[in-house]
Amino acid sequence: MTVNSAHDLAGRREVVTEVPGPRSRQLQERRHRAVARGVGSALPVYVRAAGAGLLHDIDGNTFVDLCSGLGVTGVGNAAPDVVAAVRGQVSEFTHTCFLATPYEGYVAVCEELADLTPGDHEKRSALFSTGAEAVENAVKVARAATGRAAVVVLDHAYHGRTNLTLGLTARNNPFKQGFGPFTPEIHRIPASYPFRDPAGQTGEQAARRSLEALERQVGGENVAAVVLEPILGEGGFIVPAPGFLPEIARWCAEYGALLVADEIQSGFCRTGAWFASEHEGVVPDLVASAKGIAGGLPLSAVTGRAEIMDAVQAGGFGGTYGGNPVACAAALASIGVMRRDDLAGAARRIEQTLLGRLKDLQSRHEVIGEVRGRGAMIGVELVRPGTDEPAPELAQRIVAACHARGVFLLTVGTYGNVLRFLPPLVIPQGLLDDALDVLEECFAQVAAGGAG
Numbered sequence: 001m002t003v004n005s006a007h008d009l010a011g012r013r014e015v016v017t018e019v020p021g022p023r024s025r026q027l028q029e030r031r032h033r034a035v036a037r038g039v040g041s042a043l044p045v046y047v048r049a050a051g052a053g054l055l056h057d058i059d060g061n062t063f064v065d066l067c068s069g070l071g072v073t074g075v076g077n078a079a080p081d082v083v084a085a086v087r088g089q090v091s092e093f094t095h096t097c098f099l100a101t102p103y104e105g106y107v108a109v110c111e112e113l114a115d116l117t118p119g120d121h122e123k124r125s126a127l128f129s130t131g132a133e134a135v136e137n138a139v140k141v142a143r144a145a146t147g148r149a150a151v152v153v154l155d156h157a158y159h160g161r162t163n164l165t166l167g168l169t170a171r172n173n174p175f176k177q178g179f180g181p182f183t184p185e186i187h188r189i190p191a192s193y194p195f196r197d198p199a200g201q202t203g204e205q206a207a208r209r210s211l212e213a214l215e216r217q218v219g220g221e222n223v224a225a226v227v228l229e230p231i232l233g234e235g236g237f238i239v240p241a242p243g244f245l246p247e248i249a250r251w252c253a254e255y256g257a258l259l260v261a262d263e264i265q266s267g268f269c270r271t272g273a274w275f276a277s278e279h280e281g282v283v284p285d286l287v288a289s290a291k292g293i294a295g296g297l298p299l300s301a302v303t304g305r306a307e308i309m310d311a312v313q314a315g316g317f318g319g320t321y322g323g324n325p326v327a328c329a330a331a332l333a334s335i336g337v338m339r340r341d342d343l344a345g346a347a348r349r350i351e352q353t354l355l356g357r358l359k360d361l362q363s364r365h366e367v368i369g370e371v372r373g374r375g376a377m378i379g380v381e382l383v384r385p386g387t388d389e390p391a392p393e394l395a396q397r398i399v400a401a402c403h404a405r406g407v408f409l410l411t412v413g414t415y416g417n418v419l420r421f422l423p424p425l426v427i428p429q430g431l432l433d434d435a436l437d438v439l440e441e442c443f444a445q446v447a448a449g450g451a452g
């Protein structure tokens with residue numbers, strides 16, 4: 001069967017087999033004989049095409065996509081502008097290595113990053129391929145620029161899976177188990193987690209508590225950088241209490257430590273602004289971006305104050321594939337779509353729909369402890385009724401029930417009990433409404449004790 005594009009396929013949710021279907025199950029068997037066990041898949045339906053908010057599998061099922069490939073395809077999957085830009089670039093040249101002979105696309109992406117990231121100071125960028133690489137290089141910059149070693153991270157943080165970034169990542173199982181030792185001079189402080197922090201604690205108080213411990217244990221003058229996600233992603237879509245981020249930023253400035261915002265998941269319109277730091281008027285010294293930047297092509301970046309970035313000696317940055325020309329073409333096309341179609345505005349409309357419907361659901365289901373998030377990055381934390389005890393198995397049952405009905409969403413969070421809503425920013429309203437109808441059915445069914 002030939003499929004020219006996702007746009008030739010069903011434009012709505014449709015489940016025609018059990019999930020996963022027979023062809024996917026067959027492929028899954030083949031996979032088990034070839035692919036390492038350490039690589040998981042949340043829903044092993046094998047995809048053959050995908051578009052703006054839909055995933056089509058090889059069994060003829062169509063899922064509403066509330067995952068965007070983990071927050072990557074904000075502009076849509078196989079977005080026409082991205083496809084055209086990639087086709088154009090691929091037929092010109094696919095790779096030279098910017099370190100060998102440069103090309104314009106790399107420069108143009110860095111110009112866009114200077115324009116779009118918070119703050120109007122002079123900036124420089126360096127491009128890489130993965131998010132982890134961007135965070136790792138941001139730490140290198142911070143150490144080179146400050147001459148200090150200590151790196152401070154938050155509880156519930158996720159920064160990647162290389163050895164350094166695993167050290168920065170909070171959660172042991174499954175991310176870190178068996179993979180140590182990790183690099184020294186990483187210090188973890190409590191995050192602001194309003195749902196679980198003492199009632200009435202302000203963001204500023206939460207930050208003071210964390211920073212006072214840091215001053216005692218490490219000394220502010222030894223800190224090269226505080227690396228944080230403005231909205232914790234993998235940790236559970238946790239929005240810090242207002243005032244937390246500004247107080248950390250103020251402290252960094254006081255001690256000459258750099259504030260590194262890991263905006264890999266929260267950047268590029270995801271939260272209803274170009275970058276989530278903007279919601280609190282925070283201007284980070286360095287910004288790491290990736291995921292949403294290039295519509296599915298692997299590209300990441302570190303952007304920061306010119307004098308900080310240029311503290312790294314010539315030749316100190318690099319990598320064979322960093323800023324690959326095809327990925328740069330995809331990024332320029334994606335950024336063009338975000339501007340032209342105001343995808344930050346689209347994310348704010350998605351937020352309205354999601355928060356409205358999910359808070360209504362919360363009023364009817366005691367298991368919903370909190371509905372939170374910004375833009376198209378919304379989490380629903382599930383608990384045992386009347387407590388704040390996490391209910392991860394309930395989250396699994398809800399998600400499984402959604403999958404069986406053709407709605408693809410995942411769980412997230414340190415306790416595995418948060419439903420994560422991360423749709424493409426271009427998802428049609430009708431698909432979002434339909435997915436939420438299905439979710440309501442699933443809550444009703446699971447609450448009634450039905451099987452997933």
Ligand SMILES: *Cc1c(COP(=O)(O)O)cnc(C)c1O
Nearest residue numbers: 130131132158159160233264265
């Ligand atoms: C996904 C993610 C990373 C790691 O990105 P990779 O491309 O998987 O290496 C780092 N930080 C945050 C906040 C992320 O969400």
